[in-house]
Amino acid sequence: MRMSKFGSAAAVAALTGVSVLGFGPSASASTPGTCWDNYENAGSGYMSAYSAINCDGHIGAAKGNDLDWGDSSGSFRGGDANQASSVVNKGNYSEVKFYLGSGGNSIFHICLTRAEGFVRNLTDDYWLGDRTFGSVNNAIGSHRWVERTSCSALAV
Ligand SMILES: [Ca+2]
Ligand SMILES: [Ca+2]
Structure with a gap:
């Protein structure tokens, strides 16, 4: 016994x-301090957003548009709005256009191209690429997949 x-x-x-x-x-799902692994592991065709820089604190991922990150439908909901501090574009065809506020039609936007792949720190990205319009950090409220030609400012 x-x-x-x-x-x-x-x-x-x-x-x-x-x-x-x-x-x-x-x-491991995520290595602190970099977005490379998040990009590599992201599902093909998806964009992803994270609450912290370096793609830490996964908020959500979307294959389609979500015109209100603060509502109760779609890929981003409730407290997801005004939180993102880093983002990934693993899309197959299009760029991701992020907007200030909900609705997906604010003139204040910034695009993340597939070529760029990810932005590890949105604190030094500004709406329309102009510092006077404020930081994109903690201010994204909606997104659409778009053609490169509909972007006048690109996230870096
Ligand atoms: Ca944040
Ligand atoms: Ca939503």
């Missing part, structure tokens, strides 16, 4: 050891 109890405890420990190895750094 004693021996078998010890035996099963050892087996549990061994299994735990195996599972720790199995779900180590390589299986």
Whole structure:
């Protein structure tokens, strides 16, 4: 009886050891301090937004448009508006146009191209690329997928 109890405890420990190895750094969802892994791991065709810089604090991901990040429908909801501090574009065809506020038609926008891929820190990106209009950080309220020609300012 004693021996078998010890035996099963050892087996549990061994299994735990195996599972720790199995779900180590390589299986981690996010590496702090960079957006590269988030971009690599993002689903094809999706844009993603994060509440912190360096793509930490995943807010949500969308394959389509969401014209109100603060409502109760679509990919972004409720407290998702006015939170994003980094974003990823893993789209297949289009650029992502982010807007100040909801509605998806504010003149105040910034686009993230597929070529750029991600912005790790929105604190130094400004609406229309002009500092006087304020930082994009914590101010995105909606987004659309668009052609490059509908963008007058690009996130960097
Ligand atoms: Ca934020
Ligand atoms: Ca929404």
